[in-house]
Amino acid sequence: MTRARSASDASLGLRSTCPYCGVGCGITVNANGKQGWSVAGDTQHPANEGRLCVKGSTLAETVVDDHRLLHPMLRPSKTAVRVPTSWDNAMAHVAEGFRRTIETHGPDAVAFYVSGQLLTEDYYVANKLMKGYIGSGNIDTNSRLCMSSAVAGYVRAFGEDVVPVEYADLDEAELVILAGSNLAWCHPVLYQRLVAAKARRPEMRVVNIDPRRTATSDIADLHLPIAPGADVALFNGLLQYLWRTSCHDARFVSAHTSGVEDALEASVAFADIAAVAHRCGLQEVAVRTFFAWVAQCPRTITLFSQGVNQSSQGTDKVNAIINCHLLTGRLAKKGAGPFSITGQPNAMGGREVGGLANQLAAHLRLDDPEQRRLLQHFWGSPCMVQKPGLKAVDLFEAVHSGQVKAIWIMATNPVVSLPNADRVRAALDACELVVVSEVDGGTDTATHADVLLPAAAWGEREGTVTNSERVISRQRAFRSPPGEARPDWWALCELGRRLGYQEAFDYQDPADIFDEHARLSALENATCGPTGKDVEGGRYPRYFHLGGLTGLSRAEYDALEPVRWPIYVRQRPASERPFANGWFSHPDGRARFVAVRPRAPEHAPDAHFPLVLNTGRVRDQWHTMTRTGLSATLAQHRDEPTVDLHPEDALTNGIRPGQLARVTTRWGTLVVRAVTSGDMKRGELFIPIHWNGQTASDARVGALVNPVVDPLSGEPEFKHTPAAIAPFEAAWTGFLFTRDPATLDGVAWWVRIQAPVCLRYELAGMEWPVDLDGFAQAVTALPGTADWIVYADHAAGTYRAICFDADDRVLACLFLSQDEALPARDWLAGQMAHRHRGAARRARLLAGEAPHAVDVGPTVCSCFGVGRNTINQAIKEEGLRTAEAVTAHLKAGGNCGSCLPEIRALIDDLAIPASR
Numbered sequence: 001m002t003r004a005r006s007a008s009d010a011s012l013g014l015r016s017t018c019p020y021c022g023v024g025c026g027i028t029v030n031a032n033g034k035q036g037w038s039v040a041g042d043t044q045h046p047a048n049e050g051r052l053c054v055k056g057s058t059l060a061e062t063v064v065d066d067h068r069l070l071h072p073m074l075r076p077s078k079t080a081v082r083v084p085t086s087w088d089n090a091m092a093h094v095a096e097g098f099r100r101t102i103e104t105h106g107p108d109a110v111a112f113y114v115s116g117q118l119l120t121e122d123y124y125v126a127n128k129l130m131k132g133y134i135g136s137g138n139i140d141t142n143s144r145l146c147m148s149s150a151v152a153g154y155v156r157a158f159g160e161d162v163v164p165v166e167y168a169d170l171d172e173a174e175l176v177i178l179a180g181s182n183l184a185w186c187h188p189v190l191y192q193r194l195v196a197a198k199a200r201r202p203e204m205r206v207v208n209i210d211p212r213r214t215a216t217s218d219i220a221d222l223h224l225p226i227a228p229g230a231d232v233a234l235f236n237g238l239l240q241y242l243w244r245t246s247c248h249d250a251r252f253v254s255a256h257t258s259g260v261e262d263a264l265e266a267s268v269a270f271a272d273i274a275a276v277a278h279r280c281g282l283q284e285v286a287v288r289t290f291f292a293w294v295a296q297c298p299r300t301i302t303l304f305s306q307g308v309n310q311s312s313q314g315t316d317k318v319n320a321i322i323n324c325h326l327l328t329g330r331l332a333k334k335g336a337g338p339f340s341i342t343g344q345p346n347a348m349g350g351r352e353v354g355g356l357a358n359q360l361a362a363h364l365r366l367d368d369p370e371q372r373r374l375l376q377h378f379w380g381s382p383c384m385v386q387k388p389g390l391k392a393v394d395l396f397e398a399v400h401s402g403q404v405k406a407i408w409i410m411a412t413n414p415v416v417s418l419p420n421a422d423r424v425r426a427a428l429d430a431c432e433l434v435v436v437s438e439v440d441g442g443t444d445t446a447t448h449a450d451v452l453l454p455a456a457a458w459g460e461r462e463g464t465v466t467n468s469e470r471v472i473s474r475q476r477a478f479r480s481p482p483g484e485a486r487p488d489w490w491a492l493c494e495l496g497r498r499l500g501y502q503e504a505f506d507y508q509d510p511a512d513i514f515d516e517h518a519r520l521s522a523l524e525n526a527t528c529g530p531t532g533k534d535v536e537g538g539r540y541p542r543y544f545h546l547g548g549l550t551g552l553s554r555a556e557y558d559a560l561e562p563v564r565w566p567i568y569v570r571q572r573p574a575s576e577r578p579f580a581n582g583w584f585s586h587p588d589g590r591a592r593f594v595a596v597r598p599r600a601p602e603h604a605p606d607a608h609f610p611l612v613l614n615t616g617r618v619r620d621q622w623h624t625m626t627r628t629g630l631s632a633t634l635a636q637h638r639d640e641p642t643v644d645l646h647p648e649d650a651l652t653n654g655i656r657p658g659q660l661a662r663v664t665t666r667w668g669t670l671v672v673r674a675v676t677s678g679d680m681k682r683g684e685l686f687i688p689i690h691w692n693g694q695t696a697s698d699a700r701v702g703a704l705v706n707p708v709v710d711p712l713s714g715e716p717e718f719k720h721t722p723a724a725i726a727p728f729e730a731a732w733t734g735f736l737f738t739r740d741p742a743t744l745d746g747v748a749w750w751v752r753i754q755a756p757v758c759l760r761y762e763l764a765g766m767e768w769p770v771d772l773d774g775f776a777q778a779v780t781a782l783p784g785t786a787d788w789i790v791y792a793d794h795a796a797g798t799y800r801a802i803c804f805d806a807d808d809r810v811l812a813c814l815f816l817s818q819d820e821a822l823p824a825r826d827w828l829a830g831q832m833a834h835r836h837r838g839a840a841r842r843a844r845l846l847a848g849e850a851p852h853a854v855d856v857g858p859t860v861c862s863c864f865g866v867g868r869n870t871i872n873q874a875i876k877e878e879g880l881r882t883a884e885a886v887t888a889h890l891k892a893g894g895n896c897g898s899c900l901p902e903i904r905a906l907i908d909d910l911a912i913p914a915s916r
Helices: 087-105 120-134 148-158 167-171 188-200 215-219 231-244 250-256 260-270 273-280 284-296 314-328 347-352 369-379 392-401 421-430 488-498 510-522 554-558 647-652 772-780 826-833 839-847 868-878 883-890 900-909
Strands: 014-017 026-031 037-041 110-114 139-141 175-179 205-209 222-224 300-304 337-340 406-410 433-438 451-454 463-466 471-475 611-616 642-645 660-664 669-675 684-688 721-727 732-738 749-754 759-765 787-793 798-804 810-817 859-861
Touching (some): 110 120, 120 488, 148 314, 215 900, 231 260, 231 284, 231 314, 250 314, 392 421, 798 839, 810 826, 859 900, 883 900
Parallel strands (some): 175 300
Antiparallel strands (some): 014 026, 660 669, 660 721
């Protein structure tokens, strides 16, 4: 790997990593005015080489102290009010609660629920404390919700959780299969790398396997809109095709694998391509084309993500994919392999240190007594875990039943993100002790805490993260934590010390923790690779090896450059990729084919719930919006939660596009706005995951999601929940711009959106207000004696009110309508920053009408703030026929490129032939 410049190079600024997706982009941070920061891509980081998506580009907008939890908060009893307290008092309360629970009910009555947002050093301490000193396996992570099926599939096939693909392989591949991955929106920098590779080599083919037509389909030579849950059938069919057409590597299969006969027998029912196509809801010619392309392309990468993993048969889907790569010997080679792209910045680091309930640290096996004893001796621990703990969904079910009586939740928001989320909320209400470490004290989960601990945020923490291609990078602090916020590893060590384990948790800084982590990775491992010539010791050889990073000085740790494991010897990262020598981590050294068969979903659509609900991400938001929700830039692209459905399903259910709709499942209900994008098949719905109780009244999609999980991985079924949809019959709808948070009593439905200089609310109510002026004053908390202008047409059911300050700037702007006849919001939002003197200017505000060519329309390019109307106008007036021409004219698409698929769609919509 090319060595990057020093972390202290002044020309680069401070070097760190982005805290969003698993691509693991490097960034540089520079001071920019008083307490301000600017962020840019690190041109020397191998993951992104300077490119950032819009979320990474706007990180500086989220480095604010508004809403920060600054001091520990304590609620002595469930009926008491939470009050500020000292760290000493808070941790004494936590330690006493955990000690009393363990002594009375045993170690399995306590739990940690952690996050891929933690740094590896935080994760390491949490896992060590729970599994080695409390003696329970009850530590699990929100990464369980996104990539645990990939982990289970890799372990079944390879014997170890090793991703055998690197980003550079995309530059070499002949065929890239994107399975269940909206790469363009969820991992934009990696998507743009793929776009660039295809531009250099037009002969490269891309297949997109996804029930929806997404932005990622823009690059696809073939889109397979597969029926939800049919992936095993499709890849079993592919396995049979490769076998029957003699497209298999007989030498590799014979020398390095086992179980091929069982896998072929399990898939024999899918030898008929027409039957496979029918089972998958696909056209036969499309399936034949896909199979033929795979057979023709030795350098094939299957890149898979949540669409594969988040399923009650996710692990089987992963192994169905891996089976095809094993049969053809297409792994551990340039441009080939099964590639799990993780959702979170440190999901991989959490896997390295045993952050899942069924793992041990350093890829040691929890089900092996000798490996448990080895780890216990290394840690000097008094009570080593003996069995797997509770996985995420089961963990919170155990909290609900009272089996788990004390839980510490760190850097995650399960009341929003877990399936059957209302039951999670009820579980926390009933739990004897709930501890939450958070940055924002107002999250849905934090409001249930008995002890609320202020955590250091991104930009305030020191440590490491590991991205999807096994590259370890430093995340560095560039500001001091505000108030009394502290790193998570420090708070965990406080608990460990107070439970009586002073020496084991006497770390001075993250460098100490990292050194122990690296030393453990080399314990009884091979010093130069599992089959290298210089093997020493190595009773338990494994590819995860950081031996070359042991003994780093503080300065060396601080200056650590991005490096990919395995790292056997200092200054000599492994030149050979895992599995290249044909050795796998099973005891016999062979990879395993896994016999898999499709299973019907536990809950299928029926007369009451005839549709299938799918969930996922949108381009510019992240998880439950506790960070991205602070950015006005990121709020402009998809400004409110929606349900996307096929136009015929909308018509059948009496729903107009743009109307509010109620979506219901067996587990919950929500109300969001309906859209018919044209991306959905009949019978399917899509709702994004991000909105929480602070950003919307009724949009937590987790409350609707099927809680059934994969029996091996424990990953929930986020992609297949039977659902029904109906109109939400509001008496009125409206919107509000205000500089201060609104008072929403009496409003039946609302969404809050961060705008550049104000807050915007979308509103709906079940009864038309009798006193409209009084309603306006109540919702804005502005008196009637202020400078208001009002327009009311009672016969038409229209009301508009605007309040100004002494400098003629808008303090609040409220528009209500009984027939949904409301003006566009974008122009009005921009007027909040200006003065409005004179009757004509104020009348234009009441009309809600922009001067000709001023209304830019909804944002398409968030990086440069370019709206849809501006792009459409340029396409028509300038005759722009390619996305590249639009970029040259307007800059739109010229930074992260995430909006290029939308720009191309606008060109197509205007019937101008687009060169792709």
